[in-house]
Amino acid sequence: MIEVSNLYKSFGNQTVLKGVDLKIEAGETLALIGGSGKGKSVLLKNISGLIKPDSGKIVIDQQDVSQLKGKKLGNLKDRIGIVFQFGALFDSLTVYENVSFPLKEKTKLSDKEIRQKVLKELTDVGLENDLEKYPAQISGGMRKRVALARCLILNPEIIFFDEPTTGLDPVIAATIYKIIRSLQKRRKLTALIVSHEIPGIFKVVDRVAMLHDGKIIVTGTPEEIQATKNPIVRQFLTGELE
Amino acid sequence: MYNIFVIPLRKYKLRFHMFHPFKLIGKNTIAFIHELGKMANFLSISIYYMLFPPFLFHRVVKQIHFIGVKTTLVILLTGLFTGMVLTLQGFYVLVSFGAESKLGAITAMSLIRELGPVVTALMVIGRAGSALTAEIGIMRMSEQIDALDAMNLNPYKYLVIPNLWAALISLPILTALFNVMGIWGGYLVGVELSGLSSGVYYGAIADSISASDLILSLQKSLSFGLLIAWICCFKGFYAGHGSGFGAQGVSKSTTEAVVMSSVTVLICDYFITSISLFT
Structure with a gap:
């Protein structure tokens, strides 16, 4: 279970998170929605231990992430996988090398075992024929699928998606959603999906939380969110101008 | 008011x-x-990680190839022509005093004590240092460093430490190559073109150069290697922190890395020489 309470984070004079409270149950998939530049990715990086909050608590399975250091923080990171907004693939490595990289660096598997695992993950995301291509030679959607394969290769228990379908065409977005749904069924992952792809994201999550002005202003099931009368949420869902 | x-x-x-x-x-x-505090902190963390495992030897070898091997041709060429021009200038000055027998000594002393380490460092900054900053800077901007961190792989171990080791190993070897080529260039101009006896040229070198000169050259090249890798990696690692974002941020960080490391090398050269002369 992930529990965030009263989380604050500033960059210079700008306070991005102003007391965020959020709970994600084990095995649950939660969508974090909100406007661009409102701090969704910052919250995700705080929860995953990539940046330290100014104050507040982030508890993952009884461990306060903000207080963890060294090996303990490393052990927690080993349980978490992140799919970054633009993939964050190593641009000097091929698709195969990118996906095999975590296995080569973190396990003692033989080259043959690594190859089998990498091929399986890449086949799952439909990229088994693009092993030798470099990130610059593939499309944005393919890059996100490679990033997903690289993230899943170490079997994380918790996975964070930073805008997994933004900028993709509807077919590719549907493919990504299909992969996420199949992951939920097969691996019982706890997942946080940062997105503003409305209503597509509602089909794959258990609950939705909306971040606005540095705080979570509403949480609920996709149906509850769609039925809410909160004017800020309604405006965001319908895309109406003020 | x-x-x-x-x-x-x-x-x-x-x-x-x-x-x-x-x-x-x-x-x-x-x-x-x-900025100075951040740089000192960066260096102390880097030195800490340099001393403790895991040691990524394959990445050190790769960076030695990038910083050292790929810079060799440039160093050989600049060393050759620096030695040639140094001897050419020196010969015409020394002839007027009837002291051309000291030509080898002046060429070798200038190269080993000053020009070898300094010009080699400047060449390495231009060819490899700028590329290091740009590469690490692009990795920072495109979240590749965050990706390493998220995989629980230490970015210092992958991006900084191999470059520090590679620079510390490559710079002394490149400096030695520069010095040898420079002395040989001096031989071409002094002996082959100007008619000085080769025995006089090499004899003057043997008489004037001592172990302390070679140690000074080694000290300088090691110091410059550390400075170059430190500054260039730091500027790339923190690209976007006050230097702007995107391509502009990387370009600004790269320019700052080249200017700062070049100036620091020259300042450091003065102080090392001063200390060596007065101790």
Whole structure:
């Protein structure tokens, strides 16, 4: 279970998170929605231990992430996988090398075992024929699928998606959603999906939380969110101008 | 309090720091001290990780190839022509004093004690240092460093430490190559073109160069290697932190890395020479 309470984070004079409270149950998939530049990715990086909050608590399975250091923080990171907004693939490595990289660096598997695992993950995301291509030679959607394969290769228990379908065409977005749904069924992952792809994201999550002005202003099931009368949420869902 | 200069300028959204000299000096001083602190912290963390496993030997070898092997041709060429021009200038000055027998000594001393380490360092900055900053900077901007961190792989171990080791290993070897080529270039001009006896040329070198000169050259090249890798990696690692974002941020960080490491090498050269002469 992930529990965030009263989380604050500033960059210079700008306070991005102003007391965020959020709970994600084990095995649950939660969508974090909100406007661009409102701090969704910052919250995700705080929860995953990539940046330290100014104050507040982030508890993952009884461990306060903000207080963890060294090996303990490393052990927690080993349980978490992140799919970054633009993939964050190593641009000097091929698709195969990118996906095999975590296995080569973190396990003692033989080259043959690594190859089998990498091929399986890449086949799952439909990229088994693009092993030798470099990130610059593939499309944005393919890059996100490679990033997903690289993230899943170490079997994380918790996975964070930073805008997994933004900028993709509807077919590719549907493919990504299909992969996420199949992951939920097969691996019982706890997942946080940062997105503003409305209503597509509602089909794959258990609950939705909306971040606005540095705080979570509403949480609920996709149906509850769609039925809410909160004017800020309604405006965001319908895309109406003020 | 009403300020006759500031109010009209604010009205036109112009900021002329010339009206606030103390504010400007204070702001820049604080920024400079902050940057120095960050750099010192970066170096201390890097040295800590240099001394403890895991040691990524394959990445060190790869970076030695990038910093050392790929710079060899440039070093051989610059070494050759630096030695040639040094001897050419020296020969015409020494002939007027009837002291051309000292040509080999002047060429070798200048190369080994000063020009070898300094010119080699400047060449490495231009060819490899700038590329290091740009590469690490792009990795920072495109979240590749965050990706390493998220995989629980230490970015220092992958991106900084191999470059520090590679620079510390490559610079002394490149400097030695530069010195040898420079002395050989001097031989071509002094002996082959100007007619000096080869025995006189090499004899003067053997008489004048001592182990302390070679040690000084080694000390300088090691210091410059550390400085170059430190500054260039730091500027790439923190690209986007105050240097702007995207391509502009990387380009600014790269320029800063080249200028700062070149200037620091020359300042450091002066102090190492001073210490060596007075101790």
